[in-house]
Amino acid sequence: MTASAPPLYELRGIRRVYGKRTVLDIDHLDLAAGRVVGFVGPNGSGKSTLLRLLAFLEAPDDGLLRYGGRILWEKGMTCDRERIEARNEVTLLLQEPYLLKRSVFDNVAYGLRIRGDLSSSEMKDRAFQALRSVGLDGARFASRLWYQLSGGEAQRVALAARLALRPRVLLLDEPTSSVDVQSALRIQEAALRARDEWGTTLLLVSHDQLWINDVADEVVHFFGGRIIAIGPENLVFGPWRKELDGLVVKDLADGQRLRALAPPSSGPLDEAVAAVDPGSLLLAISVPEGLSARNALRCSVAQMVYENGTGRVLVKVQAGGLALTARLTGEAVREMGLHPGRDVSVLVKASSFRWV
Numbered sequence: 523m524t525a526s527a528p529p530l531y532e533l534r535g536i537r538r539v540y541g542k543r544t545v546l547d548i549d550h551l552d553l554a555a556g557r558v559v560g561f562v563g564p565n566g567s568g569k570s571t572l573l574r575l576l577a578f579l580e581a582p583d584d585g586l587l588r589y590g591g592r593i594l595w596e597k598g599m600t601c602d603r604e605r606i607e608a609r610n611e612v613t614l615l616l617q618e619p620y621l622l623k624r625s626v627f628d629n630v631a632y633g634l635r636i637r638g639d640l641s642s643s644e645m646k647d648r649a650f651q652a653l654r655s656v657g658l659d660g661a662r663f664a665s666r667l668w669y670q671l672s673g674g675e676a677q678r679v680a681l682a683a684r685l686a687l688r689p690r691v692l693l694l695d696e697p698t699s700s701v702d703v704q705s706a707l708r709i710q711e712a713a714l715r716a717r718d719e720w721g722t723t724l725l726l727v728s729h730d731q732l733w734i735n736d737v738a739d740e741v742v743h744f745f746g747g748r749i750i751a752i753g754p755e756n757l758v759f760g761p762w763r764k765e766l767d768g769l770v771v772k773d774l775a776d777g778q779r780l781r782a783l784a785p786p787s788s789g790p791l792d793e794a795v796a797a798v799d800p801g802s803l804l805l806a807i808s809v810p811e812g813l814s815a816r817n818a819l820r821c822s823v824a825q826m827v828y829e830n831g832t833g834r835v836l837v838k839v840q841a842g843g844l845a846l847t848a849r850l851t852g853e854a855v856r857e858m859g860l861h862p863g864r865d866v867s868v869l870v871k872a873s874s875f876r877w878v
């Protein structure tokens with residue numbers, strides 16, 4: 523993208539209301555073309571609702587939504603024709619594949635047939651190519667029926683049907699959470715290839731935060747329908763409880779405690795969310811003496827990935843139901859001999875937490 527190119531999506535004051543409940547409330551969000559953006563947050567925080575708006579399957583109740591420089595939604599305006607046109611460029615893959623009750627080929631070629639701009643041999647080439655990109659051999663799979671597929675194969679067929687269209691935007695809502703490991707890898711690789719080959723913008727929702735941190739150019743954190751942070755943050759959700767000396771404590775399931783400076787306002791501690799930057803977490807094999815001001819949690823390394831864009835290593839550690847991600851240099855990782863399953867201590871100051 524050049525410096526002057528407008529964002530692909532511009533959202534201003536976007537709200538979505540179900541009944542009397544506001545489930546999405548985005549003041550300002552720009553999404554650039556050709557980027558990979560991850561949306562993360564707890565259940566019910568509004569991620570899927572946002573994807574449906576960005577796929578033009580639902581309209582917001584308030585605000586302004588621009589796509590490719592054109593207004594596609596603004597209160598009081600009818601932009602149905604523009605939305606229908608935009609829908610041809612944008613496609614959403616859900617957690618469940620929802621295939622047509624037809625053959626694999628018919629499923630993958632369905633969108634191409636509707637567009638009607640390819641001959642039947644071009645359509646076959648395109649469909650087989652799309653199947654190949656998700657690791658399925660067209661000669662073996664094209665004539666299979668929808669019920670002759672495993673869950674992972676069905677999800678790959680559903681993705682192939684979208685990739686065959688060479689979309690400008692591919693939205694993936696928990697695409698790998700109910701498939702086998704092999705299918706998950708194929709799905710992740712195929713989506714990234716679409717970005718590399720056609721400049722497809724990828725908008726991802728996943729609870730696999732480490733995958734998101736690995737591939738995304740930008741990570742947007744949601745809580746209660748709002749954007750609360752952008753970047754690879756650690757969020758620690760309540761309940762917290764008050765302790766003496768201006769500290770609050772989160773009790774972990776294994777009996778350990780995490781301490782943070784108390785939030786300035788007197789809101790309910792049950793719902794308070796603290797954020798801490800992965801760079802503020804130190805890992806140590808053994809805890810040095812005299813660290814009373816710090817938290818020193820005994821954890822085990824769960825996963826490690828290179829962070830997109832920084833060359834650092836993101837190390838996910840877990841303890842008592844809490845997952846935290848630390849950002850380390852490759853040298854530090856090597857020196858400590860870190861690997862999944864390794865026991866480490868996480869050192870973090872109570873003052874490193876901020877409240878969101």
Ligand SMILES: Nc1ncnc2c1ncn2[C@@H]1O[C@H](COP(=O)(O)OP(=O)(O)OP(=O)(O)O)[C@@H](O)[C@H]1O
Pocket residue numbers: 540541545563564565566567568569570571572
């Ligand atoms: N059609 C609907 N009618 C009423 N409420 C809805 C509807 N769709 C979603 N909601 C509510 O809106 C809120 C946001 O839901 P959404 O599915 O966007 O969250 P999410 O972050 O994607 O959650 P998850 O990670 O569990 O998929 C939730 O409280 C949900 O119950």
